[in-house]
Amino acid sequence: MTRKAAIIGGGVIGGGWAARFLLNGWNVSVFDPDPQAARKIGEVMANARASLPALSDIPMQAEGVLSFADTITEAVQGADYIQESVSERLELKHRVFAQIQQSCPDTLIGSSTSGFKPSELQQNAANPATIFVAHPFNPVYLLPLAEVVPSPASDPAAIERAKEILREIGMFPLHVRKEIDAHIADRFLEAVWREALWLVKDGIATTEEIDEAIRMGFGLRWGQMGLFETYRVAGGEAGMKHFMAQFGPCLQWPWTKLTDVPEFTEELVDLIAGQSDAQSGHHTIRELERIRDGNLVGFLRALKDRNWGAGKVLREHDERRRVAFVAAPATGAPMVMARMQVLPSWIDYNGHMTESRYLFAASETSDAFLRFIGADMDYVATGFSYYTAESHIMHKGEAKLGDHLTGSVQVIAADEKRLHIFIAIQKDGVDVATIEQMLLHVDMAAGRTVAAPAAILDRLTPVAHAHAGLARPTAVGRFTGQRN
Numbered sequence: 001m002t003r004k005a006a007i008i009g010g011g012v013i014g015g016g017w018a019a020r021f022l023l024n025g026w027n028v029s030v031f032d033p034d035p036q037a038a039r040k041i042g043e044v045m046a047n048a049r050a051s052l053p054a055l056s057d058i059p060m061q062a063e064g065v066l067s068f069a070d071t072i073t074e075a076v077q078g079a080d081y082i083q084e085s086v087s088e089r090l091e092l093k094h095r096v097f098a099q100i101q102q103s104c105p106d107t108l109i110g111s112s113t114s115g116f117k118p119s120e121l122q123q124n125a126a127n128p129a130t131i132f133v134a135h136p137f138n139p140v141y142l143l144p145l146a147e148v149v150p151s152p153a154s155d156p157a158a159i160e161r162a163k164e165i166l167r168e169i170g171m172f173p174l175h176v177r178k179e180i181d182a183h184i185a186d187r188f189l190e191a192v193w194r195e196a197l198w199l200v201k202d203g204i205a206t207t208e209e210i211d212e213a214i215r216m217g218f219g220l221r222w223g224q225m226g227l228f229e230t231y232r233v234a235g236g237e238a239g240m241k242h243f244m245a246q247f248g249p250c251l252q253w254p255w256t257k258l259t260d261v262p263e264f265t266e267e268l269v270d271l272i273a274g275q276s277d278a279q280s281g282h283h284t285i286r287e288l289e290r291i292r293d294g295n296l297v298g299f300l301r302a303l304k305d306r307n308w309g310a311g312k313v314l315r316e317h318d319e320r321r322r323v324a325f326v327a328a329p330a331t332g333a334p335m336v337m338a339r340m341q342v343l344p345s346w347i348d349y350n351g352h353m354t355e356s357r358y359l360f361a362a363s364e365t366s367d368a369f370l371r372f373i374g375a376d377m378d379y380v381a382t383g384f385s386y387y388t389a390e391s392h393i394m395h396k397g398e399a400k401l402g403d404h405l406t407g408s409v410q411v412i413a414a415d416e417k418r419l420h421i422f423i424a425i426q427k428d429g430v431d432v433a434t435i436e437q438m439l440l441h442v443d444m445a446a447g448r449t450v451a452a453p454a455a456i457l458d459r460l461t462p463v464a465h466a467h468a469g470l471a472r473p474t475a476v477g478r479f480t481g482q483r484n
Ligand SMILES: NC(=O)C1=CN([C@@H]2O[C@H](COP(=O)(O)OP(=O)(O)OC[C@H]3O[C@@H](n4cnc5c(N)ncnc54)[C@H](O)[C@@H]3O)[C@@H](O)[C@H]2O)C=CC1
Pocket: 008, 009, 010, 011, 012, 013, 014, 031, 032, 033, 034, 037, 085, 086, 087, 088, 089, 092, 096, 112, 113, 114, 115, 135, 136, 137, 138
């Protein structure tokens, strides 16, 4: 059954949460008194639809249904999870929690607060145990981090349930073990922000020069290794101890003004806003969001290819959903083994699915079949596997962005070592490509083919027998350039 999230406060962050839940298949009900909320969330959704699916290598869930409620009570009715994202005012958040808990005292309530401690949020609540901080990062639909901060009054089981929900929607819940103002990440952001304000106020650098200093250098490093791993490497072969010995004394030198706060005079605000207009005013905010999202998708995909940092979270999210998408196989007909959706990164300069993705679709399909006969990852870990020795792809139609495809397997022949299969990639039941493959069972350490064990042959042979009665596809054995 489709689950429901209630989003209370649909501004920048609430809109981002709504998009993340909806694109991960949850229904979402939003309450926000702003008459512009629906328009704003519609625009956030358009940006999210254009970017989040590009991070996925398996089909996205069918998008959930978005609705707007007239009251908090209506929004939270039947919700499995509630995310509060109203303006950063404690008394407002308290009022919202009180209204929520009048009808839903036991439902999980994550707060997007950037700085309030959970014990502050819980003050005077009907049920403090289910209120906690789930602090996200903008854009919520792309960035995985959510700082999850409980207080001593929080119910540990509720916190674990919340973390699991956040993982289900592709996030990385970082459990902050001890509550503190502004959690972990915003303490850094605040320090950097304060220093940057001083640099502008003192006429050392413009907003643009500061941004260049970040994005041309250390910002790139932080996005992939963070602070400590980066500095460990910077210590050279002697590592962290050498780094600390060399740069420790600088901490006593006047390198920062971190604890001083520049006064927000009209003059300073105008200076910063004026420089920011000169730097970026030729783009609208929505254009800047799209530029940001495109860049983030590129970074995140690179990290995903390398299975590193935030890219690891993306891979894990694919794996969770892959399990959910395995079709129940039937053995008396070509077996539908994979369901896929044509994603933005699969499209080439001709505007349709690029050729390498047909081989990818075939390998998704054959991998699912191999798992079905028992040659799964546990089996591969024993040192044996199937390798593809030959593939022949025929392109028979066009697949376009968003098309839903199936991948089916017909076993043409199988013996102890060989597995000859015919894969059809279909859209609406019609072939867009066929792929004939010969796979060989190998001993990976020895680097040679060997007979598959009985456990695998016992699962493969009945399928091969059932498929022996099927018509042999005319494309089997076809060579490139052959006339029909
Ligand atoms: N903007 C950012 O970069 C980040 C903000 N946050 C946190 O997220 C929360 C929301 O911030 P933003 O989305 O940036 O603010 P925002 O100003 O864009 O949105 C706040 C929304 O709350 C709505 N609102 C006010 N009273 C309400 C009520 N009684 N019931 C329902 N909605 C109500 C407003 O109409 C507005 O749409 C804050 O706690 C903030 O600290 C967290 C991470 C990043």
